[in-house]
Amino acid sequence: MHHKQPLGNESLRHWLRRFAGDLKQPALAIFAGLVVGGMVIALSGFHPLTAIGSMLKGGFGSAYYLTTTLTRATPIIFAGLAAALAWGSGYPSLGASGQMILGALVCSQAAVRFTGPPLWVITLSLLCGMLGGMLYSLLAAWISDRFKLYLLIVTLMLNYIADYIASYTTTYLVKDPFGADASAIQTQRIESGILPRIFTGYTVHWGFVIALITVIAILFIMKKTTFGYRARMGGLNPRFAEYGGINSRRMMYGVLLLSGALAGLGGACEVLGARFRYVDGMITSPGYAWSGIIASLMANNHPVGIFFSSIFLAGLTTGGGAIERSMGVPSEVTTIIQSVITLLITARFVVAVRKRHASPAPYTPPEGGDLHESQP
Amino acid sequence: MLLRMHQISKSYGPVTANDQVSIELHKGEILAIVGENGAGKSTLMKILYGLEQPDSGTICLNDRQVVFHRPSDAMAQGIGMVQQHFMLFGSMTVAENVVYRKETRKGLFMDHRRNQALVRELSQRYHLPVDPQAVVDDCPVGLQQRIEILKILYQDAHIIIFDEPSAVLTPLEVEDLLKTMDQLSRLGKSIILITHKLHEVMAVAHRVVVMRDGRVISASDTSETSLEKMSYEMVGRQIPTRRMTPPAVGNPLLEVAGLSLKGEPGTITLHDIHLQLRQGEIVGIAGVSGNGQSELIRCLAGLQAYDAGQVMLNGTDVTRASAGTIREAGLAHIPEDRYAWGSAPAATLAENALVGAEGRPPFSRRGILNLRQVNAHAAHLIQGYGVKAASLFQQMASLSGGNAQKLIAAREIARKTPVLIACEPTRGIDIGAMEYIHGQLIEKRDQGDGVLLVSSELSEIMDLCDRIYVMFEGRLNGEFIRGEVDEKTLGLYMLGGNRHAPQTALG
């Protein structure tokens, strides 16, 4: 596996060397992803270098594109933090999608119904969104804990169910009564209480700033609090954590609640800042939750790394949209690139020969995601 | 000459595991290779068995040079190894395990009947009785080892390597094993016995090679050497015999009454355990591993729920309390497996040194860690216990086993709790580290704390403990006071030889 963060200060030289070492793996995976993406583009009759060039330009090349990318990165950052918290603590949850959906849905309803000054409405609606994500995560945590089921399977199934719940609710219960387009499955547009844009003329909204603040808050929690320490130890070796007196059940609920709250907040910010209503499929079709997991894997669960990897992934998507419009390359090429990056992000290209001692065999910590460990 | 390993060298990075080692083996001979942990015996055997490649040196079999890239190469040349950790398929039958990869078949199908007959025949020929249809998981450890031997015989091996074969056996099973080796050698098999138990060497080996620091120190006929000479050669100096002051025993610190654990079918259960630990004494729990010691300690440490019983720790009732509560009430615990329980190998040394104390000042206040204190504490432990480490932020996994153990011991002893449970605190570490940890345990006792020492090494128990309980099949079946018991008696109790009512030394 990769290195673990130190607790305190170390020499700059040491830190830089470690940092460079950590970047090797994501860099290789990104390179492989772009090569495969280029091949796919070439096979379908476009010029790969031109296409990838315009893709990067379309993602980051101008103030307009860059801010569009940042808008798209906002929910990914939240989903990435949610994933990092859960996976890094040994609870591989895929539930961010369902939690974001519920966060978004609840927030959209709260924002329409609350009255008062915008800041007040925004705060309350965001809190409601967090609560929605948190409760849905609590459900998954409880099922997994009480009945000893794989969290992975439970969250996967709950994602499907959340999507249908939201679809049902928007279709039949809270459908937008004023919509011009009767076929659009969406809720009523939020008038007061939307997150304002940071710069006029650009889509990026204050949700991005909230995301940035959250990154710093999570960084602090993970590195400088006993909660973060306990969560990390539980993720690295659950038995060691229990031996040290860490209550693993309490940690599981704590971690998953916080993770659900982050995902819910991500969904809420997307509603208040970008869509101004809940639209059926607004979370699932862009695949925010999955991008978040990729972002967190690329950054090896480091919050600051997630901030940048999310922007990178969002940029690929914005750029993918750009080349679809300008060249006719289907935008799925960006998902293909992302998937290849993910496929290789945990692979070890160079199997490290690190047998320092004749015996015993070096211990490999339990894989965060492998189910064999958690099966009762 | 059947086998000659000539001038074998092997290093792992800066560590030289084998330095120009040469050994010879004749047909029908039992050759013992003895040495401390880390002396290089295991590496040498891994090279012979094709698990490792030597940096230089040659292996000759029947005067022909051979190269083994993998175990199957060695097996093809008739070399088999009974490994310390058995390589068995637990949910399969004995016969299936023995014939694996050399199955008799009817077309594509397994010929179970024929396979079983073959195994039965083999077991009769070598006087190693087994039931071919039994499932391996249901067999006791001694029997499992026998299955391993049969496996090797079935593969037609004529050189058999035994790697620390007695570590997991009861004294009675050890006797059986030694008899088996003797028989096999009479039937023309050649045996290499890796061990650090010298009386086994004296009992069964024809020749003995002593290794230290990766080199051969001596090679001689067993009849020409002695226990004293071998142990001197192994260690390289005389071990000073430790003089312990008589214990200044005070109030009870740990009292266990009627603790019972009814496990699921097939697991160890604990029956009505009563024990007491008082201020200023080291109390030992002796016994062959796997007789319930691990389960008992996990119960006491709050890591395993038990069915009945009461536990008092330093005046607090900690019956069924959580691990955290028990730690707070005054228990420190050096666990038996340093990587499974005792540390997070992928975490840094500083993180590993903190566990259990992270919620207390000066390390944290209101949930916020004080990293300066955390790191200072870790540095203090590392320096104080002479842990060889380059940085506070290196991974625990990058330390050697002995250094990792030292750090764990340091962390637990430094908590200055009234009670310390030390489980196999010196397993697999070098003599220097062992002596250091022993010294620390005695110092803790002399400060008036209580130490509960669980060890399967009888010599460790005899050296350190003021009072000794013996554990057998989930029961404490004897209690003795230092100086009033000899190894032989303890050995008898360890294999359940004494079934009458437990003696009570405390009255």
Next chain:
Amino acid sequence: MNLSPEYLAVLANSTIRMTTPILLVTLAAALCTRVKLFNIALEGAMIAGAFFSIVANYYTGSVWLSVAAGAVSGMAVCGLVGFCVVHLKASAVVAGLAANTLMTAATTYLLSIIFNTKGVFTHPSLVSLPKITLPGVSRIPFIGTLFSGLTPLDYLAFGLAGLLYVFLYKTVPGFRLRAVGINPEAARSLGTPVERWQLLTITFSGLLCGLGGCLLSMGTVTLFIQNITSGRGYIALAANTLGQSHPLGVLLSCGFFGFSQAVGNALQNTALKTQMTFSIPYAATIIALIAFHLYTQHKKKKAKEALLH
């Protein structure tokens, strides 16, 4: 609702047709578990199978070449994931999930490149899997409906369950395969190339997934839609747990999931909204796993009590 025998026969028939794709994939999951691999890429392999069988179908017009294309593409996906997991030591969950999104995206991409369409592809020239009419049976009232419209792949799925049982428990290669899963270290120490067994097994599991996908796109209907698998690969993981990775146990658990999907489909024409009926299989998965847990807990407790008395 009319619960006539005929209706029940239709439901049972629908159950069979819903069961077989899941069964093929669950058998794939079971095999992987037997060599200690967690294969979550079943979903992606299934999508690949569904898509490439339609592509081959369109270009060749041959049913069997389509089936072969589906099988091979499934093998390619699982083989790729297997290589990453077994040889590059990638995390099985991460690499598998990546393969799933990769296949979702790649099929959508190819759909627009090859057929210039988004979402759905169907064409009058596409042929579907032949339906087997059992001579004489179709006229028997209940039985006839029960077995109507089944394709050779449906029969193959059930046959494979039996065949895999015999393979695993009666043959020498099956014995060695199980040994790899029980204790890979031991198998390796005896000279078994564990990695090669694992890679072969996961690749073969891809073949089963490919067939399962092919059954989805060329069985009851003949078309390819995005999300045609709708999580069947994940449900198969649950079915594998319930069936204890035993070919015959898996038969039972897949029957349950097939039934829950058939019920979901049957309820589509009732007052229940589609969102409710669509979520039935996923809810059923969680409920079945919970019930299974409670059942095993109960059994354990009984065994413990029996031990004490």
